[in-house]
Structures are given as C-alpha cells and as structure tokens.
Amino acid sequence: MDTRPGEDAVPLRRAKGRPAPVGLPWPQVTQEQWNDYRWQLSHRITSVEDLRGLCGFTPEETRLLSRVTDLYRAGITPYYLSLVRFDDPDDPIARQAVPSAEEYFGVEGGEDDPLEEEKDMPVPGLTHRYPDRCLMVVTNFCSMYCRHCTRKRIWALGEAAKTEFELTKMFAYIRRHEEIRDVIVSGGDPMTLPTERIEYILKNLRKIPHVEIIRIGTRVPSVLPMRVDDELCAVLEKYGPVWINTQFNHPREVTAEARRACDRLLRA
Template identity: 40%
Template sequence: MNQPRTARSLDDLVAAGVLAPEAAAGLARVADRYAIAVTPYLLERIRDGGEPFARQYLPDPGETDAAPEERPDPIGDGAHMPVKGIVHRYPDRVLLKLHHACPVYCRFCFRREMVGPGGDALSKDELAAALDYVRAREEVWEVILTGGDPLALSARRLAEVVGVLDAIGHVGVIRLHSRVPLADPGRIDADLVSALRASDTAVWVAVHCNHPAELTAEAAAALARLADAGIPLLGQTVLLRGVNDDPAVLEALFRGLVRNRVKPYYLHHPDLAPGTARFRLDLEEGQALMRAIRGRLSGVCQPTYVLDIPGGHGKAPIGPVWLHGGSAQGDGIEVEDWRGRRHAYPPEATRVAIDRKDGLE
C-alpha cells in the first residue's frame, strides 16, 4: 500500500483534492517561483476544514504581484550575517540557520525567497565555522535555531548540534522555532524529543500556530510529548487577514495554546515579503484587535504585538497605547482600562493627600 506523500507541485495538490484543476491552471508562475510543500497530515486537515485554514498553505495568483514596499529580505537578515548561517542582530543572541527546507511552505513566509528544496544547507565546514563564531563570542547567551525548520532535521543531526551548543559555557538557552508539531505532529517522536535534551543549557521550542483549527488532537499530543519532557513551549503567531484577523479567533487560538502549555509569545505583524499583500492588515487594525482581546483574555494568554522593522533594525512592540496625556512632571496622566474608560493617575484623592504631606497646600 502506498504511503501518503507530501504535495510538492500543483499537480500533487489537484490529485490530493485541495486545489481545483482550473485554479491550478493560473498558478504556473507562482509554482515556478516559490516552493510548494503541504504534508499529508495538513492535506487531510485542509480537506476537512477548508478556508481560512487552507489560505496559509495553498498557492494564490497574487503571489507574483509584488508591491513597491515589499522586499526579498524584509527583516534584513543579510545585513547582520557575519558568517554563513549566522544572523547576529542583537548583542546577546544569534540565529543559526542550519538549512532552508521546511515540511510545509507557508504562503506568507518572510523567507520565501530563500527557503525551498534548492535552498542552501550548511556544509560540515560551514556549520563548524558558524559554531566557532558562537564559541568565540561570550556575549552570545542564546542561540535560536531557525531556517528552514530545525525540527525537519534528523534526530541524529539535531542531537549533534544541540550537544555542541550545550558544551559552550556561555550559551544559556537554545531555542528552536518550528512548524513541525502542527504540520507533521507524528515527527515529534521519542527520538526527536531525546535529541533536544541538553545537560547544562535550557532548550525552548517556539511553535508557530496561526489558527485554532491547527490545534488538533494529534498536534496536542505532539506538544504534550515536548512539554512532558520538560521543554518549555512558546507560541508565535502571524496576524493574517482572512485567517485570524478576528477577536474571537485570536481568543480561541491563544486559549488553545495555553491549554496545551504553550505561552503565546509574539503576535507578528506580517512582514513585507514579496507577493504577500493580501495577508497584511494596517497597523491600526492590528492594534484594535489587541485592544479587543485585552479584557477578554488572561494575561498568560496575551502575546506581545510586534513589528520587525524593515532593513534589519529589529523588533519593536506596536501594541495599543493605554497611557494618555501627562506633562513632563507627570501631571494629567490618564490610564485607559480594558473597557475604554480613562482614569486619572494618581487618583485625585491620593494626589491631594500627597500635596498636604509635602506642605504644598
């Protein structure tokens, strides 16, 4: 019996029943430019659920229409790459991009010009040079494995990299960013979990999840295998028009993550990757969504809404403002509560008491 296989072409998507033949006919230019991969597990989910879940994974004609503000390297990785595979943007942490392959290629990916079957993987010598870079810089406290999806590597190779990093005394945290627990949850098996164990370094996994429909029983079991092994889990979400740009969807998503022991970490404003304009909201729309969920969700469910500044300048928090007015001396400050009501700070009665104590009356 033939095992289901990953769809890697328009014909594969048609054969899997997730793309109409007439739709595929207009997507040849997209397929020529950007990689396609949808795992058998996700194909089944798409057949069951359709939009908006499928919007993340299925090609769209608009992908070849780049807006003037879009750029191949939207967050400026290339400006901070001292050696191949290393991005050193912040003083205390680096990205280590081991390869450029993923089990699924998301249609909004900010590295869509770099990832794919033909993308570079570090050779043995290049990996050694990247690890030497980390070893030589004691300010590097955290190494973030990204790429390409690090959990797409074999357990053996992953264990080797984790082992080398674990032996570098000044590295305190190894963080892996992955879509695998949601795109191919069966891959999170005992061997892979074992490969993530370190003796002297904290290992964290950041899981990329954008819609509550991704938190299936299979995905929950994969996350549990990681959490039960003592690996702390973070959630990363991209705010996507037509996928999760609704307070009720975000509420269900963030509660679902926390229920699965995943702390929502970042809500990313979508980057200016070529051909992704259909996914982007205005900043004001994103802030309004964050404002809408503020009083509806526990603080443990609240991510930080961030924008990666184009050009390589790093992330900036861009959530709504809750503090209004005020002078240089701090007078006239108002704090807005989750209902939209404003309150003086400090309260008037407290201010009068302080003035009396200081002999100002």
C-alpha cells in the same frame, strides 16, 4: 509494505468529524504509515498539478499558480492537507499552505528579506543583530512551506541542510562572541533534520560555556506532529532545556496529534 486498507486504515477526516472529501490522494494509507513522519515527508504535495483536483483550479489558475511555485516552492504534508476544508475558498488552513495568485502579483512590491536578516549576517546563515543573541539558519527545508513565510528567499537555494563545515563556521563565530547567551536554531525547519544532526547541533552549542539559552524555531507541532517521537524527545532532554518557538495560527490546527506533540515537548 502492504498498503491495502485494513482495520488500521486512517479515517481521514475534516474538522467536526465529517469524512474527508473523496479524492484525497492516500485512500489506502494505514494508521502506521500515517503516524510515521518519514511517510508524511515522502508523500508531501509539492506541485500545483497535485492540488488541482482537490482545490478545483481552472487550467488558467493552474498555469498562474505554477508560475508562483516556480518562484516559491510548494510543500504540504498529508497531515496538514487533511485539515483543509476544500469547499471554503478562504479556508484559513489552505491560506497558509496552498499557493495563491497574490504571491505572484505581490512580488514587485514585496521585499525578499523583510526582516533584513542578511544585513546582519557575519557568517553565512548566522544573523547577529542584538548583542546577546543570534539566529542560525541550519536548513532550507521545511515539511510545509508556509505561504506567509518571511524567509521565502531561501527556498530558491534548494532543499538542502547546512553542511558540517558551514555549521562549524557558525559555532566558531558564537564561540568568539562571548556576549551571545541565546541562540535561536531556525531554518527552514530544524526539526525536519535527522535526529543525529539535531543532536550534533545541540551538542556543539552546549560545549560553548556562554550559551545559556537554546531555542528551536519549528512548525513541526502544527504541520508534522508525528515528528515528535521518542528519539527526538530523548535528544532534547539530553541537551535541555531547549525552548521551542512554534506557530499555531488557527484553532483547527490544535488537533489531538498536535496536542500530543506539544505535551511530549513540554515533558522532554
């Protein structure tokens, strides 16, 4: 694909319309590429080295933060990175996305599983704590790895989705437990799965008569809003209603793209 800047080159911008600082790594991205979630996924920032120039890390900070990402991987979509104000050391967008030394020094005092989800896990990946609801972790992959995530422990397992075999065991458990009427499909971020796999999950859940409510936990609307495309909305509509649990943690995340994604989800 031709990536020379043209009339459709993306005017990468910061809040208030100021231009992005020179140095964002995709000066020649076209509008078409920018709005393609596959392009966003394949151009994620995944290392401290990639962030060094943008964030102004010293060599010492780079070494320490590389140790952080050895423990807890990094992943930031170009879209979300374009919202960061690099001249603010406490930028609330960066705090959610950019690894920090506190993560390294907090390891000793923190809990791997702060919500104790694994204690109530009768089948790998499925937490059943409250009688009428359960949680399915269907992938370990996220388009962005939020530094505040309570499931960081699963990042070490690799960026893999659950296999059909593993999902089948979860469906079988839910089928056997007629008290379950509410299923939260989570991860990782389920909305990063191929649409066919999302359909496979929803179709199988809809086959279970006692499952009344299906929820999907996702940060896609705030970190990868272009993922909410026609194909995905058609699947959500087909198996709906599907409730979306998401996080917006700062007003600057409420961009035109994010509004459009939420609007489409509401209509699906």
